[in-house]
Amino acid sequence: MRGGRLLLTLSFSLLVLSTQAEEGARGWLERMTQAFQQQNYRGVLIYGDGQEWQTLAITHAVIDGVEQEKLQHLTGLPREMVRHGHDIVCIHPGDHSPRLNSELSNPLHGFSRVMDIDDGQYHFTLGNVERIAGRFAQRLQVTPVDADRYGYQLWLDQVTGLLLRSDLLNHQQQVLERFQFAQIEIGPDIPATAFEPDDQGHKLTLYPVSPDHEQISTADIGWLPGWVPSGFHITAVIQAGSPQPQVAAEQKDDSGAMSKLPVRLMYSDGLAAFTLFIDPVSQEHLPEMTSRWGATAAVVRYREHSSAEADGDNQSRLRVTVVGELPADTMIRIATSVVPAALAEQNTDSANSALSAAEE
Amino acid sequence: MNERMNESLSALMDGETDELEVRRLLNQLEQDDELRGTWQRYQMIGSLMRGEPAAAVDLSRGIMQALDGEPMDEVSRPQVVVANNHKLRWLASGAVAASVTLAVLVGVRLNSVEPDALVAEQQTQMPAAVQLASAPVQAMSEADAAQLEAAQRKLQEYVLQHTEQATMTGSRAAIPFARVVDFQQPAEGSK
Numbered sequence: 148m149r150g151g152r153l154l155l156t157l158s159f160s161l162l163v164l165s166t167q168a169e170e171g172a173r174g175w176l177e178r179m180t181q182a183f184q185q186q187n188y189r190g191v192l193i194y195g196d197g198q199e200w201q202t203l204a205i206t207h208a209v210i211d212g213v214e215q216e217k218l219q220h221l222t223g224l225p226r227e228m229v230r231h232g233h234d235i236v237c238i239h240p241g242d243h244s245p246r247l248n249s250e251l252s253n254p255l256h257g258f259s260r261v262m263d264i265d266d267g268q269y270h271f272t273l274g275n276v277e278r279i280a281g282r283f284a285q286r287l288q289v290t291p292v293d294a295d296r297y298g299y300q301l302w303l304d305q306v307t308g309l310l311l312r313s314d315l316l317n318h319q320q321q322v323l324e325r326f327q328f329a330q331i332e333i334g335p336d337i338p339a340t341a342f343e344p345d346d347q348g349h350k351l352t353l354y355p356v357s358p359d360h361e362q363i364s365t366a367d368i369g370w371l372p373g374w375v376p377s378g379f380h381i382t383a384v385i386q387a388g389s390p391q392p393q394v395a396a397e398q399k400d401d402s403g404a405m406s407k408l409p410v411r412l413m414y415s416d417g418l419a420a421f422t423l424f425i426d427p428v429s430q431e432h433l434p435e436m437t438s439r440w441g442a443t444a445a446v447v448r449y450r451e452h453s454s455a456e457a458d459g460d461n462q463s464r465l466r467v468t469v470v471g472e473l474p475a476d477t478m479i480r481i482a483t484s485v486v487p488a489a490l491a492e493q494n495t496d497s498a499n500s501a502l503s504a505a506e507e
Numbered sequence: 508m509n510e511r512m513n514e515s516l517s518a519l520m521d522g523e524t525d526e527l528e529v530r531r532l533l534n535q536l537e538q539d540d541e542l543r544g545t546w547q548r549y550q551m552i553g554s555l556m557r558g559e560p561a562a563a564v565d566l567s568r569g570i571m572q573a574l575d576g577e578p579m580d581e582v583s584r585p586q587v588v589v590a591n592n593h594k595l596r597w598l599a600s601g602a603v604a605a606s607v608t609l610a611v612l613v614g615v616r617l618n619s620v621e622p623d624a625l626v627a628e629q630q631t632q633m634p635a636a637v638q639l640a641s642a643p644v645q646a647m648s649e650a651d652a653a654q655l656e657a658a659q660r661k662l663q664e665y666v667l668q669h670t671e672q673a674t675m676t677g678s679r680a681a682i683p684f685a686r687v688v689d690f691q692q693p694a695e696g697s698k
Contacts, residue, residue: 432658433658470668
């Protein structure tokens with residue numbers, strides 16, 4: 148649709164056809180989303196990146212309006228995860244349980260909508276009907292329009308729309324991550340007892356997720372990325388509510404921006420997502436690095452900013468970590484674009500539609 | 508950069524290079540930015556192909572230390588001596604590949620610690636042949652080990668937070684969940 152009016156007029160009939168195809172594909176995506184949340188299903192799936200494969204048993208049901216889910220690892224160390232609504236219990240041997248939000252006194256500042264997939268970031272094409280896990284599945288090709296996100300091939304159950312297989316593809320069409328049911332039963336009655344943890348676990352998190360559509364405000368955030376890929380919007384803002392124990396005390400006299408750390412910002416274009424962690428430099432010596440585990444990558448960068456109003460050698464130094472299912476180059480660009488919010492807003496109309504990159 | 512250098516780098520990644528060639532390449536890497544870029548990409552690709560976390564850190568120092576017989580990997584002293592007698596192709600697949608793998612694991616540390624301090628510490632320690640996975644911890648001073656562990660834990664925490672959040676906001680709920688569970692494996696697997 149970006150081709151301009153002339154092209155649009157010339158190829159009008161063609162466009163109508165392709166738009167209809169896109170509509171069809173989007174219809175399938177909506178069915179997929181609903182099926183994931185509303186269907187009862189029980190099956191075995193494989194998950195991996197072509198080198199390492201894991202087998203998982205998954206059980207999902209809606210009981211009294213609350214989603215219940217249980218994931219059990221069938222390979223490697225026995226681990227399982229049970230979800231009741233938004234409560235997650237994680238069970239595994241050992242004691243390495245990373246505590247979530249350990250630094251954040253106020254877990255969720257603002258939270259918002261489940262995103263619609265943004266127009267113009269992906270092309271959707273319906274493919275053939277193929278057989279996955281003994282069921283007929285409609286293949287759906289999701290092609291990104293730029294190099295800042297990955298594409299997908301999705302196989303959706305013809306009857307329910309449930310996702311039976313998903314391939315995440317890089318730009319060389321290599322599979323970074325595959326998720327595929329080997330066997331599945333859709334629609335059985337599943338009792339609540341199926342979701343009792345087999346053992347005592349530690350609770351991963353308890354987020355008060357509010358599905359309302361309240362506008363997320365970035366007004367209070369000291370640091371923002373000067374650039375995010377087109378189509379990405381903030382979906383969650385988590386910010387320290389009160390001064391941090393040690394770090395914040397040290398930074399007390401610093402510019403206002405530093406006292407508002409750490410900050411977590413989550414962005415999504417509806418399919419892909421990344422989280423931006425902005426922390427004061429602390430005792431954890433994370434080096435600048437780029438790591439990838441299948442689909443998920445992490446980029447660590449340090450940013451420095453000498454504030455003009457601050458006297459002396461008052462330099463703000465912070466650590467920016469980007470974690471997400473995006474190409475590493477894109478994530479590096481996001482990380483290195485982080486600047487004090489005042490500067491970020493000079494570059495962009497709003498943080499949500501950041502288009503121009505902040506030059507370092 | 509010419510074709511030949513590309514081939515040499517590729518051979519280095521595959522552990523098919525003799526020691527002199529390795530040293531020559533590493534020296535060249537020091538001086539040539541473009542070459543170093545390619546080398547880092549190769550390392551990353553290699554790690555990805557082996558299903559390891561790919562750290563974009565320069566492994567050349569680690570390899571150089573391995574060449575110098577410093578305890579960077581599970582290759583014990585006698586083997587390094589054999590390697591110096593360069594009839595053998597430097598135990599190529601074993602030693603280089605292992606030190607590359609190890610350097611990926613300890614790569615985090617290589618960049619975060621002053622190189623001099625690192626070398627000094629290592630000379631005072633003579634770790635026996637150890638399991639590859641536990642080597643980084645055992646070959647390090649306790650402070651370093653704690654630091655690396657803290658860094659890894661922090662990164663893990665970040666990834667978990669992201670995955671969690673994605674689960675809550677995303678539509679394809681089961682996939683991020685599988686990611687959470689999957690992500691814990693490397694940490695536990697390296698017990």
